[in-house]
Amino acid sequence: DTAVSQTPKYLVTQMGNDKSIKCEQNLGHDTMYWYKQDSKKFLKIMFSYNNKELIINETVPNRFSPKSPDKAHLNLHINSLELGDSAVYFCASSRTDGGLAKNIQYFGAGTRLSVL
């Protein structure tokens, strides 16, 4: 019944590796997001996808690439991992149409990435 689910919950890997984090939502939302939360707990948006179209792309390295096979999924691929990529990554989804209440973002539980 989890609304926004992301896997894996924990990811430990070495520098230089390529990894992916998966995200799925069953809320029927049309927009999905990826956030990075650093050690100071600051949430920073990385990407958002609306109907398979990238609408926000903050200044993140091009080693990070979002992939959306369909409206319910937004996966995050990271190439050539670096130490500074260690953080918690959150997936979220929302509806962009309709009233204010439907703009609420629903977050996944997070993926804690540790790069050694």
Place this chain on the structure above:
Amino acid sequence: KNQVEQSPQSLIILEGKNCTLQCNYTVSPFSNLRWYKQDTGRGPVSLTIMTFSENTKSNGRYTATLDADTKQSSLHITASQLSDSASYICVVRSNDYKLSFGAGTTVTVRA
């Protein structure tokens, strides 16, 4: 640059007491302001969302206020419980759909 500043950075309160968290923002043009609660090891969960025309909104023991003129918001927690221990994040959305996040206030409720 749009900014959202929250204070205090952290606070400790005794169970049953009240507390108030502050959020000041410079986001313009303003669309709405949200308060999220983030438990340790979990994703943020929405508590309240307010537009410029709303001065106050409640969700159980949580009451948010908004002064769009001074660009200030507060989140008041009444009769705190141990389960209120979490980070509380203020998020402001502009009319161009961009979200600006505060750094959060960490609340610790002690028995």
